[in-house]
Amino acid sequence: MRIAAAAGPGGGGTLRTLAEDGTPAAPARAVPDLVAAIADQERAAAPRWVWPSTARLYPRLLDAGVRVARCHDLELVESLLLGHAGRYGEPRSVAAAWARLRGEPVPPDRPPDEPAPQPSLFDDDPERDAPADDIGRIVAVHAAQQRAIAGLDGFALLAAAESAGALVAAEMRRDGLPWSAAEHDALLTELLGPRPTGGLRPRRLQDLADRISAAFAPSSGPHTHVNPDSPAQILKAFASAGLPIPSTRAHVLKRIDHPAVPLLLEYKELSRLHTAHGWAWLDTWVSGGRLRPEYVVGGVVSGRWATSGGGALQIPRVLRRAVVADPGWALVVADAAQLEPRVLAALAGDRAFADAAAHGDLYAALSDAFHDDGAGGLDARGKAKLALLSAMYGGGTGEAVQLLAVLKRRFPDAFEYVEAAARAGENGRLVRSRLGRTCPPPSAGWRELTSAGDDSGRGTAAQALRSRGRFTRNFVVQATAADWALALLGSLRRRLTVLQPPPTAIQGSSSARRPAGGTASAAPGAPRLVFFQHDEVIVHTPAGLAAEVTAAVHAAADEARRLLFGDTPVAFPMEIAVVGRYADAK
DNA sequence: TGGGCCGGCGCG
């Protein structure tokens, strides 16, 4: 069963029960307290909730202690359908979708940084005149989406997985990643020196900066300051020292012999930590022992999540020691091993490749196709890995050229799969993930540039062609990996709910301040998904449930494999560690 | 002073 929910003024709203295909199954009914009504229905029927935007509505339900099992997020699904139709980026609001259905002018979406005139729904101030959701439009747009989805293989699963992802993202933000500010501060102090006051550099960084200027003094002059934060100044300083370099990237610096190099490398590393994840970051994003970043579901074209604050997907490995389970709790850290090449094996149906991917270390299994020439350079496993990465990313220079040839000979179907995706991209066509997530079409500028007929293989037109080829080549793999990860996440979330102790039902609450119950309402002592990073999840769980959580992760990974690839022989093993702190996971 | 681009590097 599905129920459409529309926010009305003053915390009220409208519900309407729907059949699976979106046909109304009962009249719409107004409810005075939408949160309470949703909680009641969730308890009674656990429907799939049909609403405009989980990101906007669900946090308020969570505030009231209400969790729901399933939803259909109209905006996210609209985005997916538009993308599939080659209309990437068109407005996705219910109002826009409704206008498209009626052939009327389509209103633009609100820029994401502009706060919505906050719905009415859950609004504390009933006096405020915010526009309410329109239940009629919601029902009509949903029905149209269901008709479209029914004609697209895999899309029903994609829509459900994307919507479940939105629920998880909101819940993870609310629950937060356990984060020890004390550990974080201790690490910063250990590496950088005490926290400085006013915008000063920490002691250790200032010391390095001074020594860097000194190291350049013989060529740049004794009184010249070289700001290590300025690539331009560094380039100039090296040029003065007779060492012209194309950039100040770490791998370039490592190749030259100059006393400033080790200082610069150390400075870069520490400065990065200080500016990106230092004390200011700690103050901003960690509170109450939890990191609460803003996740953006579907924020990457491939279906990966992005963040719009908190940098949760770029947390440096050294900081993992600050991620500490609560006393009596544990972190179940689970990582999909070699996900993308396994996805390629399953996508391509390459028999030889799939057999190699059936278990264990994929690269090692492939390595007998490559030979180990002893001394120096890559071993056979390293060659296998480089060949695969080159195939999936569109690289292939130097040694990789030979390795790609080996890959092509031994695993022709896998090789051809990504080659075909690259050709499609170069021809301006669209490519799709397993479940139907679709890459954006090329821009008008790209079409103009590449239609000029320059087939010399050189010049900007050829570069643009190859660039799009690399993009679509990678898209099919990365986006299908994202499909798999979303399916895993949804499955795991459902399985964790079952592990939770039965919720304590609280009857008749109509206040947003009191927990309003709900089938999967917040229960202390329940395992929670607290982190998701492309191919890795962390569950924070009472230590006594860690074994069950581990089993749930394995089961979810297998379910995701089955949902995407049916009876493929390719395995998707999870590497799982039960630890007290994230840093101990591997 | 604020916006936007760039170099560089963190994560996958």
Next chain:
DNA sequence: AAAGCGCGCCGGCCCA
């Protein structure tokens, strides 16, 4: 000859 995929965020730097 050189080049691989996807992000977010920071400081420097240029410009209005």
